[in-house]
Amino acid sequence: MILILTYHKVTGSTVDVTNDFYTITRDALKSQLRTLQARGYHSLSLDKLVSNGAPPSSCLLTFDDGTLDHYDIVLPLLDEHKFQGVFFVCTSKFDVPGYLSRAQIREIAQRGHIVASHSHQNRRLDLMTDEQIHERLALSRRLITEVIGSAPVIFAPPGGYINARVRAAVLASGIRLIRTMRWGYNDHLDLTALQCIPMNRHIGHRQFNDILDRRRIVRLAMLYRTKEFAKWVLPYHLYREIRRAFGATIRDK
Numbered sequence: 001m002i003l004i005l006t007y008h009k010v011t012g013s014t015v016d017v018t019n020d021f022y023t024i025t026r027d028a029l030k031s032q033l034r035t036l037q038a039r040g041y042h043s044l045s046l047d048k049l050v051s052n053g054a055p056p057s058s059c060l061l062t063f064d065d066g067t068l069d070h071y072d073i074v075l076p077l078l079d080e081h082k083f084q085g086v087f088f089v090c091t092s093k094f095d096v097p098g099y100l101s102r103a104q105i106r107e108i109a110q111r112g113h114i115v116a117s118h119s120h121q122n123r124r125l126d127l128m129t130d131e132q133i134h135e136r137l138a139l140s141r142r143l144i145t146e147v148i149g150s151a152p153v154i155f156a157p158p159g160g161y162i163n164a165r166v167r168a169a170v171l172a173s174g175i176r177l178i179r180t181m182r183w184g185y186n187d188h189l190d191l192t193a194l195q196c197i198p199m200n201r202h203i204g205h206r207q208f209n210d211i212l213d214r215r216r217i218v219r220l221a222m223l224y225r226t227k228e229f230a231k232w233v234l235p236y237h238l239y240r241e242i243r244r245a246f247g248a249t250i251r252d253k
Helices: 026-038 046-050 069-081 102-110 130-148 164-172 205-213 218-233 236-250
Strands: 003-007 058-064 085-089 114-117 177-183 194-198
Touching: 003 177, 026 069, 026 205, 046 177, 058 069, 069 085, 069 102, 085 102, 102 114, 102 130, 114 130, 130 164, 164 177, 177 218, 205 218, 218 236
Parallel strands: 003 058, 003 194, 058 085, 085 114, 177 194
Antiparallel strands: none
C-alpha cells in the first residue's frame, strides 16, 4: 500500500461551508500531521516511488493549485512535523495575488519539498486538442524548470480529468509519475495512475484514523467514486449540489 493524501486550500480560520468543499482549517491539518507522526508515518521519496519501493508507514502528502496558504500555513506545519510536501502548481498563476510567487516556489524547493506540475492553467486537458495539451504541458515544464532549476517529475491533471490522450502527452513530456483523483490506496501500483485519498472539511479525527486503518471505508470510497462520476457527466451547478449532499453524508460525527 502507498498512502497518498491530497489537500487543496488550508485556511487559518473558518471554512465557507457553502463553497469550500475541499478547504480545511489549519487546525485540522495540524491534527492530521500529528496523527501521522504519532503513528510512525514518514514521507515517501519520489525516487523510491519510481523504483517501486515503499517502506512501511510511508506516505505522500500532496497539495493542489499553488495557493498562497501553501506557503503561509502549510509549509511551516510540514517543516514543524518533519514531512515533505508535493506542491502541484499551475504556472499561469505564478505571482498572481492569492497564489504562490516565483520566489516562494523557489524557497519551497530549497527547503526540501517537491514542486510539481498541475499544467499551465487550471483547465480540463481532456477537452483540448493534442496540440493544446502538449503546448500547456511544455509551458508548465519550462516555467517550473526556470524557477527551481530542475524539471518536474510528477503531474496531477487539473480537476482530476484525464484520459488516454492526456496520459500519453504527459509521459511524452518527461513526467514519470501521475497522481489522479481516483480514490484508493495503490494496492496494485501504477505510476501513471496513482490513487489518493482526497481530504475535505468533513473528515474529522475519527474518520481520518479510519482511513489510516482502512476501517469502515467501503461506504466512503463508494460515495466518493459516485461523486467523481457525477463530476464527469453533470453540469457544474448540478455537480455542486451532489457534492454538497455528499459532504453532509460523509461528515464525521
